[in-house]
Amino acid sequence: MIPISYYLWVSALLFVTGAIGVLLRRNALVILMSLELMLNAVNLSFVAYARMFNDMGGHVFVFLNITVAAAEAAVGLAIILAIYRTKETVDVDHLSLMQH
């Protein structure tokens, strides 16, 4: 059997990958995907810990998180779409109206 810690390391790796994506990528859609990656990385940890403790709670939280992630993605996409309609680009470098 694969030890629990392997799952936790993979989860941490995915989380950091997502965080780096949010900070470095300039395309709004890729940023959104990176955010989803971060949330799903956390889900992996939740499941791994739940398995370790033999506790159903952790599994249930994952379902709640998936729901939240879906709602967040919907709102995020709507905002990106609204921006695309007025600017015809989703490059975040062009979002700089308020740099004083």
Place this chain on the structure above:
Amino acid sequence: MDGTAFLQGTGALVPHLTVLITGLVILTLDLFLTERSRFLNEVVGLVGLALAFVLAVLQHGDPRMVFMDMAVVDNFSVFFHATFILIAILTLLMSASFVRREDIASGEYYALVLFATTGFMFVASAANLVMLFLAIEILSIATYILAGLHRQEQRSLEAAFKYFILGAFSSAIFLYGIATVYGALGHTSITQLAATVAQGEVSPLLMLGMALLIVGLGFKVAVVPFHMWVPDVYDGAPITVTAFMSAGPKAAAFAALLRVFFQGFGAENMAAQWAPVFAVLAGLTMILGNLSALAQVSIKRMLAYSSIAHAGYAFVALVTLDALGAASILYYMVAYAFMSLGAFAVLTVVAKRGERHHAFSDYSGLASTNPILAAVMTLFMFALAGLPPTAGFAGKFYVFSAAVKSGYYVLAIIGVLTSVVSVFYYIHVIRVMYMQEPGEGGSPIRVSAATCALLGVTVLGTLYMGVFPGSILRLAEHSVSLLF
């Protein structure tokens, strides 16, 4: 266990549900309204919130656990519920003429304000970290949309986007913190955290989880160095939404901090780890918030930095970890809600259609064209600067005396010095209004009845809390007694 067990005690959630249902009613009602009957949205919203306020205050009493220990209704949550509902009522009053002026879909707008308020209320009653996360998401998602509701304005969309990215980013970090705490302790119940933490050793995993929770909530409260989204988001969002964001989510985030760090991680061995971190954050926030506010040319942006600075003052009280500190945070949140919503209401009126008038120069000579508006603005500037006899003075006094009592002299000194700095930029507004000649277009502005009511309430609140601070502080002390 039968299927209805989780519904036991749901009666205590009547205030939350009232706010939620009012939002849903508005959303449905809006479909059947014509341009002329659109005012019914506001009426329904205000009636629902007033009802919720009464119901919330009636919940006062012994703590009751709801949803199988996921949520709790106690005096602490009741105090915050009343504060949140008050903020929502004031926001509705402020927005009535604004949504008409700017052609914002009022049904969605009010419904989202109420949904966000439901989120605030669940934050204050969360008894489990997962419940807390869900509540924070409810309020965050509603405010992301609110910030971008001005769809024709590119600035509004840009604000919504920045808020969304950083909000979702911080939520993910917060969630990772919850997962790590879960891994370290085996459960996520805030009420049981204290017991589990006190008997066990502080493991590195728990420390990591706690650090992630601090970063996640730090973004929500907007303490330096997690504040960089605030100026742009507050600047770009529709101004009534900015006002709502400066009062509501901030108070909710402080409710979450008090719950998690006072009730959950309040044990001696844990507090020794997080208190120094909070002290550094508070110091940095007060210094940077106030210094950046000095350099602004837009009053809206200046108030954004001022809001960061005020979060810093309230943060000082978190370090103390005693009842006076916690009570002073509750007091500060109510006081700040009055001052901030009042000041933003004046900005809303002066900005005119399209929100083009936020520069200091737009306020020149306001005292001669709109003497009452200028006098009201002067009061709020004095209050935000922390001059007596206003709520701002009493709030800072309690926070800093709590810090001194617990031996954090350096923080108190930084707080007082940065308050002195802040007087410069607040007085600048007053100087422009009273000392300069009105520019072109400086004509008397008509103020709607709802805005007048809002200004009346906020002025009275600011003065009452400044002149008779004792009554609210006693209420706050009574409310926090269960956290320890």
